[in-house]
Amino acid sequence: MTRIQILGPQRVRPSLHEARSALAKDGTVAVITAGWEDREGENQEIARILGEAPLDLRLFRRTEHLLDDCPEILAASQEYQHHRRELRDIYNVRLTHALAAATELAHHSIDSQLVREETEQAFREIRRLDDDHLKRGEFLWKQFVSCFTRKSKDRIQIERKEIRSHIESCAMTLIAGGHVVHLLHCLRLFDLKPLLVSRPLIAWSAGAMALCDRVVLFHDSPPQGAGNAEVFDRGLGLCPGLVLFPHARRRLRLDDAERVSRLVARLQPATCLVLPNGAMLSYEGGEWTPGKGIRRLNADGSVEHMVSPIDEIHEETR
Amino acid sequence: MTRALDRLFRNGTPRKEDLASFLSENEFPLVEGRSVTFAFVGHADAVRVQHWIYGLPSAEPLSRIDGTKVWVGRMNLPPGSRVEYKLLLSREGHEELIQDPRNPHLAHDPFGANSVIHADGYTTPEWTQPDPDTNRGTLEEQVFQSKVFGDERKITVYVPARLRLIRQYPLLIVHDGQDFLKFSGLRTVLDNLIQHHEIPSVVAALIQSPNRLPEYGANPNHALFLRNELVPFLEKNYPLEPAPQARCLVGASFGGVACLHAAAQYPGFFGRLLLQSGSFAFTDIGANRHGAPFEPVVRFMNRFRKDPGRPSERVFMSCGQYESLIYENRSLVPLLQDTGMSLRYVESRDGHNWENWRDRLREGLSWLLPGPLWMIYE
Numbered sequence: 255m256t257r258i259q260i261l262g263p264q265r266v267r268p269s270l271h272e273a274r275s276a277l278a279k280d281g282t283v284a285v286i287t288a289g290w291e292d293r294e295g296e297n298q299e300i301a302r303i304l305g306e307a308p309l310d311l312r313l314f315r316r317t318e319h320l321l322d323d324c325p326e327i328l329a330a331s332q333e334y335q336h337h338r339r340e341l342r343d344i345y346n347v348r349l350t351h352a353l354a355a356a357t358e359l360a361h362h363s364i365d366s367q368l369v370r371e372e373t374e375q376a377f378r379e380i381r382r383l384d385d386d387h388l389k390r391g392e393f394l395w396k397q398f399v400s401c402f403t404r405k406s407k408d409r410i411q412i413e414r415k416e417i418r419s420h421i422e423s424c425a426m427t428l429i430a431g432g433h434v435v436h437l438l439h440c441l442r443l444f445d446l447k448p449l450l451v452s453r454p455l456i457a458w459s460a461g462a463m464a465l466c467d468r469v470v471l472f473h474d475s476p477p478q479g480a481g482n483a484e485v486f487d488r489g490l491g492l493c494p495g496l497v498l499f500p501h502a503r504r505r506l507r508l509d510d511a512e513r514v515s516r517l518v519a520r521l522q523p524a525t526c527l528v529l530p531n532g533a534m535l536s537y538e539g540g541e542w543t544p545g546k547g548i549r550r551l552n553a554d555g556s557v558e559h560m561v562s563p564i565d566e567i568h569e570e571t572r
Numbered sequence: 573m574t575r576a577l578d579r580l581f582r583n584g585t586p587r588k589e590d591l592a593s594f595l596s597e598n599e600f601p602l603v604e605g606r607s608v609t610f611a612f613v614g615h616a617d618a619v620r621v622q623h624w625i626y627g628l629p630s631a632e633p634l635s636r637i638d639g640t641k642v643w644v645g646r647m648n649l650p651p652g653s654r655v656e657y658k659l660l661l662s663r664e665g666h667e668e669l670i671q672d673p674r675n676p677h678l679a680h681d682p683f684g685a686n687s688v689i690h691a692d693g694y695t696t697p698e699w700t701q702p703d704p705d706t707n708r709g710t711l712e713e714q715v716f717q718s719k720v721f722g723d724e725r726k727i728t729v730y731v732p733a734r735l736r737l738i739r740q741y742p743l744l745i746v747h748d749g750q751d752f753l754k755f756s757g758l759r760t761v762l763d764n765l766i767q768h769h770e771i772p773s774v775v776a777a778l779i780q781s782p783n784r785l786p787e788y789g790a791n792p793n794h795a796l797f798l799r800n801e802l803v804p805f806l807e808k809n810y811p812l813e814p815a816p817q818a819r820c821l822v823g824a825s826f827g828g829v830a831c832l833h834a835a836a837q838y839p840g841f842f843g844r845l846l847l848q849s850g851s852f853a854f855t856d857i858g859a860n861r862h863g864a865p866f867e868p869v870v871r872f873m874n875r876f877r878k879d880p881g882r883p884s885e886r887v888f889m890s891c892g893q894y895e896s897l898i899y900e901n902r903s904l905v906p907l908l909q910d911t912g913m914s915l916r917y918v919e920s921r922d923g924h925n926w927e928n929w930r931d932r933l934r935e936g937l938s939w940l941l942p943g944p945l946w947m948i949y950e
Contacts, residue, residue: 292736318736321738336815343817433947434949460948473945478935478938
């Protein structure tokens with residue numbers, strides 16, 4: 255697999271320049287800013303950091319044009335989005351109750367073997383619910399793409415060919431953050447995983463999340479609600495065994511050991527890493543090496559600064 | 573803690589210079605923990621604080637400091653309270669309600685403006701204030717002929733920034749929409765919540781009835797107007813998601829009744845309801861005590877309480893603890909829960925007013941129509 259640099263959010267204390275230098279000094283840089291949706295391509299800040307204008311692959315615009323040009327893709331897309339929303343609502347109903355049950359058991363006044371086993375079972379049920387949700391999502395995606403006509407598929411291939419030629423003309427590809435679901439949708443629609451691994455890759459925030467096996471949405475203090483993390487969808491699987499949490503300081507209650515521990519237990523066997531502003535994590539030769547700022551969430555609820563290569567990453571089975 | 577008023581009277585009637593310092597060095601109403609001290613300087617036979625806190629005497633008297641024209645008094649308010657009031661002056665047999673000249677905080681409503689106490693712990697939510705970095709939606713005026721009412725109806729449509737015709741947007745139908753704009757800062761609230769990804773981009777139809785009480789008071793014609801005229805008109809002219817879960821009725825007071833009634837008339841059509849301080853009057857026994865405009869409301873609510881059905885899918889209700897309607901709203905909660913609808917009910921230490929309704933919009937809208945906050949990692 256290619257070399258990858260995973261970064262924390264880049265708005266404050268950007269580490270992009272450093273990451274780029276570590277991968278390749280020369281050559282044009284391709285960038286994916288589809289997560290910025292309507293603001294795609296407004297990458298002056300990236301250009302300033304790199305010292306040159308990147309080549310934006312414009313995946314969001316391409317997707318919008320596809321929807322404009324191919325009515326059956328538009329109809330299928332609207333139906334897919336509708337079902338995804340419905341599925342998410344249902345999942346959250348089930349998740350809320352399952353998590354409440356597991357949490358209540360974890361706080362049970364009697365600390366017996368039976369209660370411990372039943373608590374573990376309650377967490378297993380949550381993991382099963384998360385897995386089922388992923389499978390449902392995969393099924394909906396398959397249904398969605400099965401609606402494409404030959405003409406639509408050809409149209410997608412034309413776009414893909416152009417994207418491929420852009421990627422191959424560049425020294426590396428960057429994937430910026432933003433709306434992780436829209437970003438992932440574009441990456442999958444044009445089947446970019448095989449193209450992305452052909453060049454060194456830098457991804458941050460939502461871009462980094464999209465590379466994991468599982469995309470986990472999280473916010474411990476939303477405007478309302480319990481703030482239960484959601485195992486939302488399959489990612490591209492380029493960071494196997496990792497679940498990444500950008501903006502964790504703002505979005506996770508890292509000082510709540512019980513909450514952290516519960517999250518880790520739920521996502522096991524994945525390694526859960528926090529990506530603060532400017533953090534860096536490198537992948538090369540089959541090994542992940544944490545750079546500055548990377549922290550790991552541990553099963554006991556502690557948050558550990560990472561200094562040595564990450565061992566014991568468990569690849570997830572699908 | 574010795575409060576300023578206690579310190580002033582520590583040695584009996586205060587000296588002139590101590591009184592002058594007391595008035596000049598403090599802002600009034602003076603909030604010290606739960607204690608709120610009022611001060612008024614002027615000629616009067618009596619001065620009272622006229623408020624609308626249900627459960628307390630509606631006018632709290634101030635006392636004149638001997639030998640002066642300074643009036644002072646104290647109330648206890650729980651933390652987080654927000655109370656609107658006026659000063660009621662009695663002079664030579666006449667009474668006059670005035671805004672508190674010492675209080676710069678005003679809350680506006682269709683009848684003018686009241687002074688406002690922000691008790692300990694209350695802060696005006698940041699998301700209710702204009703933010704220069706926020707993209708602003710636009711307001712479009714629309715006119716169409718209503719067959720149901722036999723007249724021309726004007727509506728204002730809030731269109732979110734960066735509306736894209738190939739997308740589909742949820743619809744809010746806001747009763748008393750112009751009042752929500754003027755007195756609850758609805759446009760700013762929507763701009764901010766959308767910008768912060770706490771709600772999705774929405775289209776909001778702001779309706780303002782020319783005949784409010786009869787039309788909003790459980791009137792089948794109003795429900796028919798919403799269902800058969802307004803929604804089709806909007807779906808024809810704006811890129812809306814044609815699904816119950818993307819149709820949200822919003823209303824306060826009688827507007828809340830209009831929402832619940834329309835949803836009950838057409839179960840399943842409006843999948844989201846935001847009901848604020850609804851005038852849900854009913855009678856268990858005896859006659860309606862709320863006056864003639866409530867007659868159809870009471871009839872509807874009595875009927876609804878017997879057989880509520882399942883009018884909607886998700887309902888957010890709020891009510892102020894200082895409102896007379898708190899009893900009606902609280903009693904509706906278990907009834908709605910039993911219908912199988914998803915219900916969230918919140919109370920605030922506030923009254924029947926526009927800023928109370930404004931302050932609950934974030935919690936209500938982001939629950940009814942969650943935005944992409946969970947999806948954005950920049």
